Amino acid sequence: MDQKSTANYFKKASALFRKDLIQHRSAFLGLFVFLVFTWFLFAITSWSAPSRISLLETHALFMRMSWVITAFAVGNRLVVSENYGRTFRFLETLPLGRFEIGLTKYITGFFLLISLALGSALLSFLFAALFEAIEESLIVAILIRTLGFCASVWSFVFMMGHLGKLRIVLYVVFSFALLILSATTEFELLRWGPFALVGKGFVFDPRVPWRELGVSVGLAFACFGIAAWLESFRDGSLQERLAQPLSARERAMTGIAIIALLMAGTGLAPEPEPDPYHLSGPHVVFSRRVPLGITYGSQELEDAAKSLLNELEASLLELQEAMGWSALPSLRISHRSSLDNRTFEIAHLRRGDGALVRANLSHFAGKAQEADPQGLEAALIRALFEDRSNRRAAFEPQAWFFWGFPIWWASCGPSKFANPSEGPCRLPLQRRLAAQLPIIQGRAVGAKEFLAWNTVLEQYGEHTAEALAGTAIQVLAEKKGSEVPILLAKRWLAPWAPNDSRISFVNWLFPPPKQIEKQVGISIDELLGLLREHLLRERGEQEIARFVSFLQPWPLARFEATPGPAQHHTLAITVDWARGLGALITVRSLRIGPYDMHIDPALLQRKQEVLEHSPMTIPLPLQSFAGDRVFLAVDIEHPKIGFPIRIFSKRIDIK
Amino acid sequence: MDHVIQVRNLVKSYGKVMALRGISITVNRGEIYVFLGRNGAGKTTTIRILMGITEPTSGEVLVFGAPIHANPIAIRERVGYVAQEQHFYGWMKGEELARFVSAFYPTWDHNEWQRLVKRLEIPTNQRVDTLSAGTKAKLALALALAHNPPLLILDEPTAGLDPVARREFLEILRESSSNRTTFFSTHLVDEVESIAHRVGIIDQGQSRFEGTVDTLVKRYRYLSIPSFSPLQEPSQEMINLLERHAIHLLHTQHHPGLLRLLLQSPSPNAFDALLADPAFTSTFQGEATIQNLSLEESFVALVRYSSASSSPE
Numbered sequence: 001m002d003q004k005s006t007a008n009y010f011k012k013a014s015a016l017f018r019k020d021l022i023q024h025r026s027a028f029l030g031l032f033v034f035l036v037f038t039w040f041l042f043a044i045t046s047w048s049a050p051s052r053i054s055l056l057e058t059h060a061l062f063m064r065m066s067w068v069i070t071a072f073a074v075g076n077r078l079v080v081s082e083n084y085g086r087t088f089r090f091l092e093t094l095p096l097g098r099f100e101i102g103l104t105k106y107i108t109g110f111f112l113l114i115s116l117a118l119g120s121a122l123l124s125f126l127f128a129a130l131f132e133a134i135e136e137s138l139i140v141a142i143l144i145r146t147l148g149f150c151a152s153v154w155s156f157v158f159m160m161g162h163l164g165k166l167r168i169v170l171y172v173v174f175s176f177a178l179l180i181l182s183a184t185t186e187f188e189l190l191r192w193g194p195f196a197l198v199g200k201g202f203v204f205d206p207r208v209p210w211r212e213l214g215v216s217v218g219l220a221f222a223c224f225g226i227a228a229w230l231e232s233f234r235d236g237s238l239q240e241r242l243a244q245p246l247s248a249r250e251r252a253m254t255g256i257a258i259i260a261l262l263m264a265g266t267g268l269a270p271e272p273e274p275d276p277y278h279l280s281g282p283h284v285v286f287s288r289r290v291p292l293g294i295t296y297g298s299q300e301l302e303d304a305a306k307s308l309l310n311e312l313e314a315s316l317l318e319l320q321e322a323m324g325w326s327a328l329p330s331l332r333i334s335h336r337s338s339l340d341n342r343t344f345e346i347a348h349l350r351r352g353d354g355a356l357v358r359a360n361l362s363h364f365a366g367k368a369q370e371a372d373p374q375g376l377e378a379a380l381i382r383a384l385f386e387d388r389s390n391r392r393a394a395f396e397p398q399a400w401f402f403w404g405f406p407i408w409w410a411s412c413g414p415s416k417f418a419n420p421s422e423g424p425c426r427l428p429l430q431r432r433l434a435a436q437l438p439i440i441q442g443r444a445v446g447a448k449e450f451l452a453w454n455t456v457l458e459q460y461g462e463h464t465a466e467a468l469a470g471t472a473i474q475v476l477a478e479k480k481g482s483e484v485p486i487l488l489a490k491r492w493l494a495p496w497a498p499n500d501s502r503i504s505f506v507n508w509l510f511p512p513p514k515q516i517e518k519q520v521g522i523s524i525d526e527l528l529g530l531l532r533e534h535l536l537r538e539r540g541e542q543e544i545a546r547f548v549s550f551l552q553p554w555p556l557a558r559f560e561a562t563p564g565p566a567q568h569h570t571l572a573i574t575v576d577w578a579r580g581l582g583a584l585i586t587v588r589s590l591r592i593g594p595y596d597m598h599i600d601p602a603l604l605q606r607k608q609e610v611l612e613h614s615p616m617t618i619p620l621p622l623q624s625f626a627g628d629r630v631f632l633a634v635d636i637e638h639p640k641i642g643f644p645i646r647i648f649s650k651r652i653d654i655k
Numbered sequence: 656m657d658h659v660i661q662v663r664n665l666v667k668s669y670g671k672v673m674a675l676r677g678i679s680i681t682v683n684r685g686e687i688y689v690f691l692g693r694n695g696a697g698k699t700t701t702i703r704i705l706m707g708i709t710e711p712t713s714g715e716v717l718v719f720g721a722p723i724h725a726n727p728i729a730i731r732e733r734v735g736y737v738a739q740e741q742h743f744y745g746w747m748k749g750e751e752l753a754r755f756v757s758a759f760y761p762t763w764d765h766n767e768w769q770r771l772v773k774r775l776e777i778p779t780n781q782r783v784d785t786l787s788a789g790t791k792a793k794l795a796l797a798l799a800l801a802h803n804p805p806l807l808i809l810d811e812p813t814a815g816l817d818p819v820a821r822r823e824f825l826e827i828l829r830e831s832s833s834n835r836t837t838f839f840s841t842h843l844v845d846e847v848e849s850i851a852h853r854v855g856i857i858d859q860g861q862s863r864f865e866g867t868v869d870t871l872v873k874r875y876r877y878l879s880i881p882s883f884s885p886l887q888e889p890s891q892e893m894i895n896l897l898e899r900h901a902i903h904l905l906h907t908q909h910h911p912g913l914l915r916l917l918l919q920s921p922s923p924n925a926f927d928a929l930l931a932d933p934a935f936t937s938t939f940q941g942e943a944t945i946q947n948l949s950l951e952e953s954f955v956a957l958v959r960y961s962s963a964s965s966s967p968e
Contacts, residue, residue, distance in 0.1 A: 088742075094731070
């Protein structure tokens with residue numbers, strides 16, 4: 001094209017562009033309002049999601065949902081409505097080629113959709129940057145992924161628009177073809193081309209998936225090519241036919257075809273495999289009264305498993321009644337011989353699949369004396385609440401209650417304080433000892449820590465945190481009556497949590513501390529004051545006094561990072577505790593990122609050494625470089641204590 | 656002669672359906688060429704090819720001396736087009752539509768547009784979808800003429816109009832056809848008789864005639880024989896006489912008291928020669944008369960009774 005004809009083309013294209021904008025202004029305005037609304041909705045959802053990693057998830061949600069809907073709507077307005085309205089007949093008589101018309105409409109749609117996508121990305125970057133550090137490479141990767149996704153989806157929608165009324169049928173056929181392909185072959189739809197671009201790593205992975213990007217761009221070119229061909233092909237009876245909306249008969253036929261495909265798709269779906277945690281085999285006992293099964297692994301543990309089953313049955317039935325549940329979900333306890341007597345692993349199952357707790361049942365067999373039945377029961381109840389609350393309970397501001405209520409229930413639940421002559425119900429000795437640890441260290445756990453429970457978990461470890469929260473609930477029950485913790489549990493833990501942000505809104509409107517105050521008549525500060533008094537009072541007891549004096553002076557731990565070549569650092573922990581020779585030291589470490597608000601204990605690297613001399617330096621297995629961020633915790637277990645205590649916990653930036 | 660449109664052996668097929676079977680058209684500069692044909696004869700297909708919208712299957716199409724598909728956009732910039740049905744954007748007002756269309760024509764003349772709007776009495780501040788069919792057709796004509804195209808192509812623009820609107824439209828067309836070539840496709844023959852310089856007739860995708868209205872009309876005659884004649888069918892003697900003068904009997908019509916023969920001859924003089932032949936008086940008993948046909952009657956005679964092999968002039 002020479003300069004004059006290029007200018008001529010741009011003049012015509014801009015007229016067409018302007019026409020499209022004016023023609024569809026109401027629809028575009030409506031879409032814009034919809035997009036702004038959904039973006040803020042997604043921002044709030046990302047903000048309040050308990051499993052949130054980054055606020056950039058707002059952009060991911062926006063692109064996967066609102067933007068795709070908008071792309072279909074824009075395609076419908078720009079391409080389909082021109083044909084249905086027969087105005088294309090007028091347009092094609094003007095001095096502008098069909099290809100140019102198509103190209104202009106393609107660019108118009110692409111410009112609109114890219115603007116919206118980039119707008120969302122920009123807002124998300126700004127939003128996330130207020131709370132997180134965002135690397136440049138991540139921004140670049142997100143933008144490239146966004147552009148690739150936009151190009152492929154818009155090209156596909158644009159192409160389909162040219163198929164007129166056939167597109168409805170083809171959308172259905174394509175959807176089912178992909179689903180069937182995905183279900184019956186090794187082809188993974190969500191890891192392919194444009195789907196992969198906005199997949200799991202969309203807003204987290206700073207690498208650009210070049211292969212998927214290539215597939216997406218290829219798809220975009222192919223779709224545009226087909227659209228251009230269809231544009232040139234639009235002539236004669238086929239053009240006329242495609243330009244008509246679906247007739248009533250065709251709509252009915254399409255409906256029948258969709259139902260038939262749905263039925264065929266259902267038939268093609270593979271038989272669901274039993275879940276890996278489905279209990280079966282000879283070494284399993286099931287309760288007849290509650291949906292609880294225990295797999296015990298070997299014959300000699302059968303009696304212990306049956307005895308445990310009987311004990312738990314009663315407690316679970318009471319819990320069901322107290323919480324007002326019509327039924328309990330599937331509950332499972334599985335034997336794992338590698339665990340110690342205080343460790344109960346909660347498996348994270350799919351939502352609604354109930355709970356599974358792994359425990360070493362050999363500690364519950366006749367000869368073993370170190371069993372922790374309350375600990376196991378508490379773990380099972382915690383897993384149950386986790387399932388009910390869609391794992392939110394562990395992250396909401398009332399997480400302390402989520403940790404404390406199960407151990408309180410297991411220790412002081414209705415069946416445990418049946419005999420008032422035995423005096424007030426108390427947690428088992430080990431929990432009472434563990435609850436003393438913050439005071440021994442000279443720290444007071446205040447309301448701030450209580451409401452950000454993950455910091456307490458990091459600081460003191462799960463065992464101590466559970467004991468502290470459980471003691472707080474015990475104090476609350478003593479002060480206000482044992483029905484009060486049950487009332488709070490019914491309100492905070494028992495309801496089936498919706499899979500959205502409604503609970504966050506409720507918590508925002510009615511903060512849990514205020515709820516305690518309003519419903520129970522005690523503020524969180526008052527409760528913590530009572531807890532402190534209770535703990536100090538308990539120090540008068542002989543066993544507790546002995547425990548406290550053994551830990552004074554408090555064992556010390558010191559972290560050292562020694563710079564080496566190429567910014568490589570050697571990390572080490574030095575433990576200084578002359579009294580505790582022979583203790584087992586467990587160093588837990590993990591390289592963390594700026595977004596890791598919650599640290600999953602299952603991910604921590606563990607190294608154990610026996611304290612042979614004091615001070616003793618333990619090199620860490622963690623490879624680290626300047627700029628890294630690591631989490632370190634040191635637990636000590638001494639025969640005179642009987643359970644692990646955390647003496648050191650810190651998030652460290654390696655300089 | 657300067658030809659604005661030249662079409663030779665144009666063929667267009669849609670799969671097995673042959674829409675055009677080798678038509679040829681020549682339109683001279685400055686003339687009003689009326690393209691006649693029955694519904695479905697292939698007129699619109701021909702026009703879509705002339706506009707460069709549809710690709711021909713074979714044949715040659717020259718507009719302004721250039722093959723249409725070499726640069727259809729440049730050619731379309733010099734063509735004003737009025738369609739049978741106006742698929743304008745109904746949400747636009749007339750003035751907005753003109754602004755939109757003006758961007759596509761470098762020679763758009765806004766003064767001419769305003770003059771046309773005034774002359775045609777088009778309400779340009781009204782939404783297009785509220786206009787009557789007649790006003791829409793006038794709007795289409797104004798849009799087609801406002802960029803002063805040297806060629807105006809009209810594809811049955813008056814088909815849906817009432818008689819008054821149709822007459823008005825033709826009047827304006829006649830006014831605006833000076834210094835312009837007009838290619839006017841229609842099947843309403845009577846309305847164009849007065850304005851056509853030349854006529855092209857197409858039937859079943861084939862050219863059947865091209866020439867002046869007078870030439871077409873002079874090809875046919877009615878021979879009327881009064882009712883008191885004992886004749887019910889033309890005798891062999893009569894047919895022989897007609898053939899001696901190269902006149903073909905196309906059709907026989909029986910009317911009360913009258914037998915009417917539709918005659919055709921490639922030479923207009925043949926009918927004069929027949930009348931002058933003494934045998935005519937004796938064979939037809941001196942009572943028979945010969946009448947001319949109107950353009951519409953000639954068109955019907957051509958497409959309905961003439962043999963398919965008859966070729967354009």
